[in-house]
Structures are given as C-alpha cells and as structure tokens.
Amino acid sequence: MTDRRETWLLLAPGLLLLALGFLLPIARMLALSVDGPDGFTLSAFARFFQDGYYPSILWRTVWLASIITAICAVIGFPMAYIMARCNPTLRLWLVMLVILPLMTSVVIRTFGWMVLLSRSGLVSRTIRDMGFGGRSFQLMQTETAIVIGMVQVLLPFMVLSLMGVIGRLDPRLEEAARTMGCTFLGTMRSVVLPLAVPGLVAGSLLVFTLAASSFVTPSLLGGARLEVLAGAVYKNVTQTLDWNFAAAQATILFAGIALILVPYLRLGGNRHG
Amino acid sequence: MVKAVPLWLRAAAVVFLLLLATFLLAPLVVVVGVSVSESQFVVFPPQGFTLRWYENALSSQAYVDAFKLSGLLAILVTLSATIIGGAAAIGISRFRKPGGALETVFLSPLVLPSIIFAIGLLMLWSAVFGPTSFLTLWIAHTVVAIPYVVRTTLAVLAESDPFLEEAARTMGANRLQRLWFVTLPQCRPGLVAGAFFAFNISFDEAVLSLFLRTPRLTTLPVHIYGQLEFSPDPTVAAVSTLMILITIALMLVLDRTLGLTRFASA
Numbered sequence: 001m002t003d004r005r006e007t008w009l010l011l012a013p014g015l016l017l018l019a020l021g022f023l024l025p026i027a028r029m030l031a032l033s034v035d036g037p038d039g040f041t042l043s044a045f046a047r048f049f050q051d052g053y054y055p056s057i058l059w060r061t062v063w064l065a066s067i068i069t070a071i072c073a074v075i076g077f078p079m080a081y082i083m084a085r086c087n088p089t090l091r092l093w094l095v096m097l098v099i100l101p102l103m104t105s106v107v108i109r110t111f112g113w114m115v116l117l118s119r120s121g122l123v124s125r126t127i128r129d130m131g132f133g134g135r136s137f138q139l140m141q142t143e144t145a146i147v148i149g150m151v152q153v154l155l156p157f158m159v160l161s162l163m164g165v166i167g168r169l170d171p172r173l174e175e176a177a178r179t180m181g182c183t184f185l186g187t188m189r190s191v192v193l194p195l196a197v198p199g200l201v202a203g204s205l206l207v208f209t210l211a212a213s214s215f216v217t218p219s220l221l222g223g224a225r226l227e228v229l230a231g232a233v234y235k236n237v238t239q240t241l242d243w244n245f246a247a248a249q250a251t252i253l254f255a256g257i258a259l260i261l262v263p264y265l266r267l268g269g270n271r272h273g
Numbered sequence: 274m275v276k277a278v279p280l281w282l283r284a285a286a287v288v289f290l291l292l293l294a295t296f297l298l299a300p301l302v303v304v305v306g307v308s309v310s311e312s313q314f315v316v317f318p319p320q321g322f323t324l325r326w327y328e329n330a331l332s333s334q335a336y337v338d339a340f341k342l343s344g345l346l347a348i349l350v351t352l353s354a355t356i357i358g359g360a361a362a363i364g365i366s367r368f369r370k371p372g373g374a375l376e377t378v379f380l381s382p383l384v385l386p387s388i389i390f391a392i393g394l395l396m397l398w399s400a401v402f403g404p405t406s407f408l409t410l411w412i413a414h415t416v417v418a419i420p421y422v423v424r425t426t427l428a429v430l431a432e433s434d435p436f437l438e439e440a441a442r443t444m445g446a447n448r449l450q451r452l453w454f455v456t457l458p459q460c461r462p463g464l465v466a467g468a469f470f471a472f473n474i475s476f477d478e479a480v481l482s483l484f485l486r487t488p489r490l491t492t493l494p495v496h497i498y499g500q501l502e503f504s505p506d507p508t509v510a511a512v513s514t515l516m517i518l519i520t521i522a523l524m525l526v527l528d529r530t531l532g533l534t535r536f537a538s539a
Contacts, residue, residue: 112300
C-alpha cells in the first residue's frame with residue numbers, strides 16, 4: 001500500500017457519507033422542484049410568483065435577515081475588538097459568554113424570549129409601564145420580536161468571525177497611528193475597521209444566510225401571521241404535504257444562499273464562525 | 274495600547290459589556306427562573322421556589338422517552354462523527370496545501386443551512402426507503418457534526434510536528450503503528466473537543482429532527498418545540514434547564530481539553 005492509498009482510505013468514509021447523505025439529498029431536492037406528473041415543469045415556481053403572497057414572504061425574509069445582519073455587525077464589532085484586546089482572564093469569560101448561548105439549543109433560547117416578550121412578560125410590561133404602546137401592547141408576534149430573538153441567536157457567529165481577524169492584527173499598527181496623532185476613535189475608523197473588513201464580510205454573510213434560512217425562532221416569536229420562507233417550506237413539508245412546492249421554495253432559498261456563499265468560501269470564510 | 278483608551282470610552286465599554294451580557298444570558302436565566310417558580314403559569318420573575326416541575330418532567334413518559342432517544346442518538350453520533358471526521362482530518366492534513374478544496378468539502382455542511390439538506394434528505398429517504406427511522410436521524414446528525422470534528426482536529430494537527438511520523442518510519446514502525454502511536458496521540462485534544470461538539474450538536478439539534486420526525490421518533494428539542502407551539506408550561510422550563518446544565522458541563526470540559534479561547538479563534 002502506498003502513502004497515497006492510505007490517505008484516500010482515511011478520507012473514503014467521510015467522502016462516501018457526504019456524497020450519499022449530503023450531496024445526493026440536495027440534488028434530489030433540486031430535482032423534485034422541477035418535477036411534475038408529466039416530467040419537467042416550472043409550474044411550482046410559477047405558482048410561487050403568481051400572486052403577491054409568496055413574494056411578500058420572500059421580501060420579509062430578506063428584509064428581516066438584512067436588519068438582523070446589520071445589528072449583529074454594529075454590536076459585534078466593538079465586542080470582538082474588546083475580546084481581541086483585553087486581558088486573557090476577561091477574554092475567557094467573554095468567550096464563555098458568547099459560546100454558551102451558541103451551544104444552547106435554539107428551541108430553549110427562543111422559549112426564554114417567548115417568556116420575556118409575551119403580553120405578561122417582563123419586557124412588554126416594562127415598555128407599557130414606561131408609557132409606550134397601548135394597554136394591550138406586546139412584543140410577541142411582531143417583527144421586532146423576531147429581530148431580537150434572532151440577533152441573540154446569531155450574534156456569536158459574527159463576534160467569532162470578527163475576533164479571529166482582529167486578533168491577528170498587529171497592535172503596533174494602532175500604536176503607530178496613535179503616536180502620529182490619531183485619536184482612539186480615529187484609529188478605529190481608519191486602521192482597525194478597514195483591516196477587519198474580511199472578518200466583517202465573512203461574519204455578515206454567515207449571519208445573513210443563517211437568518212434567512214431559520215424558521216424555529218421566527219415561527220415561535222412571529223406567529224403564523226409573519227411567515228418567513230423557511231417557515232413556509234416547513235409548513236408545506238409537514239402540514240400541506242405539497243412536496244414539489246416545498247422543494248421549489250427550498251430551491252429559491254438555496255439559490256439565494258448559493259449566491260451569497262460563493263464569495264464567502266472565496267474569502268476563506270471556513271476559517272471563521 | 275489599552276492604556277491610551279480615553280476614560281469615558283473605557284466606562285462606555287464596561288456598560289456595553291454589561292448590557293450585552295444581560296442580552297445574551299437573559300433567555301437562559303429566564304428559563305431557569307421559570308423552572309423553579311411555584312406558579313403553574315410561565316412567569317418571570319419567579320414566584321417562590323419549588324422543584325415540582327422537575328419531578329413532573331422526570332415522571333412524564335413522553336419526556337423520558339424523548340430524553341432517552343436524544344441521549345442514545347447523541348452518543349452514537351459522537352462515535353460516528355469522531356471516527357469518520359477524525360480519519361478525514363488526518364487525510365486532509367497529509368496534503369501539502371492547507372485549506373484546499375477537500376477542507377471546503379468537509380466543512381460545507383457547516384456553512385449550508387441545514388433546512389436545505391433536511392428537506393432533501395427527507396425526500397430522498399422517502400423515495401428510496403420509505404418512512405424515516407432512527408438510522409436517518411443518525412446519518413443526518415453525523416453529517417452536520419463531522420465539520421466540527423474535522424475543524425478541531427485540523428487545528429491541532431496544524432501545530433504538530435510532521436517529522437515525528439518520519440522519525441517513526443525510519444525506526445521501522447509500520448503503517449498502523451505510526452497511525453496508532455504517533456498520529457493519533459497528536460490528534461487527541463482535537464478529537465476530544467470535536468467529540469464534545471458532536472454530542473452537543475446532536476443533542477440540541479432541532480431543524481433536521483423536526484423535518485425527519487415521526488410520532489415515534491421525537492427528540493427532546495422536537496418535543497420542546499411541540500410544547501412551545503401549543504402550551505408552554507414550567508415543565509418545559511425544567512427540561513430546558515437540565516439541557517442548559519448539560520451544555521455548561523460540556524463547555525467546561527471543552528475548556529479543560531482544548532481551551533475555549535483557542536478554539537474560538539481557530
């Protein structure tokens with residue numbers, strides 16, 4: 001046996017599993033989206049765009065994912081910077097703070113938000129007591145609830161992406177900028193931020209993809225009225241059992257995500273998140 | 274560097290971190306609070322203290338069955354993902370160029386949202402084998418857990434000394450001996466960390482399990498999801514708290530084996 005043979009022997013079980021258990025199912029899903037009783041058809045896609053209902057779901061999905069990504073970037077950047085530059089003890093605590101929610105089941109985190117945002121929940125009640133909103137004001141089943149819940153779920157991905165990049169920056173670059181008279185915030189803007197762009201882009205693409213394709217948090221916090229694309233897929237698979245239509249919706253989601261993921265993989269995004 | 278940060282900004286950073294900690298931990302704290310509250314409704318802040326809901330959960334057949342299913346599944350996924358992913362990582366590391374196409378292939382289940390893969394697997398399985406089974410879930414969870422094992426193992430191997438294996442070879446060790454006595458011990462921290470991640474991924478996974486569920490194939494997260502859709506009660510909170518405790522335990526072990534900070538920036 002040669003070294004080469006041994007290497008491929010080590011890779012074989014994984015490649016086989018990925019081919020049969022990962023690539024083949026995706027191919028099957030794509031095939032089913034254009035499959036009808038008389039062979040090839042685009043009727044499922046035509047149905048998606050024939051009236052305003054599904055395009056509005058698509059639009060809501062993109063819109064919410066954009067807001068969630070923007071908020072994650074704005075909160076994630078300072079957090080990642082602090083984590084990259086603070087002392088090791090504080091860093092360990094902050095890493096735990098970021099990883100604990102990441103490792104907790106999404107179902108449980110969403111449950112926590114359901115309790116806080118419901119009509120009798122702490123957050124909704126506080127907002128009412130402060131005099132905002134009507135007497136029946138609640139955050140549950142609003143787009144705000146979806147955004148709050150999703151930002152908490154996805155912020156860790158953004159922070160970890162950024163921390164990897166900022167941690168590798170040479171602190172002397174910042175010192176050089178400071179000695180030449182730049183203020184701290186000026187250094188942030190003209191030195192750290194431009195150099196952290198790869199991490200910011202990789203993190204944003206990852207967060208956007210995950211936000212656009214999640215349905216557990218949106219369906220529990222947003223309710224049936226505020227449907228998103230992934231939720232529509234789930235409903236079609238489990239309730240209406242219209243698999244061709246579900247496959248077409250998933251294909252639309254897949255196409256959008258593929259457009260985003262190709263540049264992500266080019267950026268070497270697999271090193272982060 | 275940090276010395277030169279203006280005072281007001283340092284104060285702002287402290288406030289920022291405190292707010293962020295509150296935001297990130299709030300849902301978890303709330304769930305724990307609800308689970309010990311005496312009220313039979315889901316309320317926070319908790320009223321009084323009781324362990325009644327834990328008793329409730331442990332005496333509920335549905336929860337115990339779901340827990341057994343999730344536990345068995347997670348253990349099997351840990352084994353399969355660690356063996357297959359570990360072997361793959363050793364294979365990938367033998368190629369000169371790191372981060373090549375092979376690595377991208379093995380990490381792709383991590384990047385592609387699992388809903389797309391979930392619906393495809395359900396459709397393929399139904400067409401070829403009929404109703405989904407435990408085996409379907411096992412395969413599905415293994416596929417999404419493998420990238421974690423590959424990544425942690427590759428991170429460890431990247432820092433190892435390639436000449437150790439060469440040395441073993443010149444001293445007459447055969448292939449299996451080199452793999453077993455030289456390569457594998459070097460991988461150990463990465464494999465252990467990857468195994469814990471695999472367990473965590475499988476035990477907490479909801480999307481694949483929701484798509485592949487049958488009445489007899491209901492994992493713990495799926496059962497919780499069902500409860501949340503209809504009638505959240507403090508029993509759900511008790512079960513969720515137990516899952517959070519398992520996660521914290523896994524995280525602490527992970528920090529001991531590989532170092533959390535090291536993994537986080539890997």
